[in-house]
Amino acid sequence: ETGVTQTPRHLVMGMTNKKSLKCEQHLGHNAMYWYKQSAKKPLELMFVYNFKEQTENNSVPSRFSPECPNSSHLFLHLHTLQPEDSALYLCASSLKQGAEDGYTFGSGTRLTVV
Amino acid sequence: KQEVTQIPAALSVPEGENLVLNCSFTDSAIYNLQWFRQDPGKGLTSLLLIQSSQREQTSGRLNASLDKSSGRSTLYIAASQPGDSATYLCAQNSGYALNFGKGTSLLVTP
Numbered sequence: 303e304t305g306v307t308q309t310p311r312h313l314v315m316g317m318t319n320k321k322s323l324k325c326e327q328h329l330g331h332n333a334m335y336w337y338k339q340s341a342k343k344p345l346e347l348m349f350v351y352n353f354k355e356q357t358e359n360n361s362v363p364s365r366f367s368p369e370c371p372n373s374s375h376l377f378l379h380l381h382t383l384q385p386e387d388s389a390l391y392l393c394a395s396s397l398k399q400g401a402e403d404g405y406t407f408g409s410g411t412r413l414t415v416v
Numbered sequence: 417k418q419e420v421t422q423i424p425a426a427l428s429v430p431e432g433e434n435l436v437l438n439c440s441f442t443d444s445a446i447y448n449l450q451w452f453r454q455d456p457g458k459g460l461t462s463l464l465l466i467q468s469s470q471r472e473q474t475s476g477r478l479n480a481s482l483d484k485s486s487g488r489s490t491l492y493i494a495a496s497q498p499g500d501s502a503t504y505l506c507a508q509n510s511g512y513a514l515n516f517g518k519g520t521s522l523l524v525t526p
Contacts (some may be wrong), residue, residue, distance in 0.1 A: 304459070304461070304462075321429070335513060335514075342518070343518065344516040344517055344518050344519075345505070345507075345514075345516040347513050347515075350512075350513055353437050358513070373512070374432075378431075379490075379497075390457070392459060392460065393480075394460075394514075399511060399512065400447060400510070400511040400512050400513065401448050402448055402464060402467060402509070403465075404450055404460070404465040405450065405507075405509075405514055406462065407452070407456055407459045407460035407462075409459035410457075410458070410459045411479070412457065
């Protein structure tokens with residue numbers, strides 16, 4: 303374990319379902335990130351939270367809704383997804399946004415939309 | 417737009433060989449560069465972090481270099497082993513977030 307825990311590890315959902323992904327870290331970090339990893343594409347930044355404030359929404363469709371209740375927890379709420387949203391969703395944290403001490407990633411949630 | 421390019425996209429070598437993975441980036445405003453390893457279906461494991469003021473970092477059989485002026489980084493793996501088989505990702509930290517390349521898929525055969 304890296305110190306960043308993501309649950310669930312796997313998720314299969316229908317296009318009309320509502321589900322949430324959870325990310326938790328106890329590294330004392332203040333910035334948290336959601337990335338999407340699709341086949342044959344580089345990791346895509348989705349959202350950034352710095353000290354609980356959202357600082358970036360990288361043109362992500364509204365069917366993805368992030369929530370950061372405190373610096374240790376980050377959620378990604380999913381609603382009315384499309385099959386092309388199937389991907390590995392990775393959470394990361396760092397001391398602060400753009401920190402020079404590096405980023406720590408979780409193991410990811412493999413999402414399949416049917 | 418900041419771009420990170422990794423060459424080659426895939427590499428297959430026999431066990432014991434030394435190898436070099438290449439990463440190039442377009443944004444000169446780099447805070448640091450981080451190399452990660454990713455096993456199939458898994459998350460990212462940090463291997464090495466090179467600050468913009470550094471030229472190289474070493475950890476065991478791994479050595480990473482950084483040349484800001486040319487926008488390049490290399491990851492050198494010595495005496496490769498089958499357990500090194502994975503995808504290797506480089507990520508540029510521009511002070512905002514990490515920008516990733518597509519990765520190099522490495523297969524080390526016994």
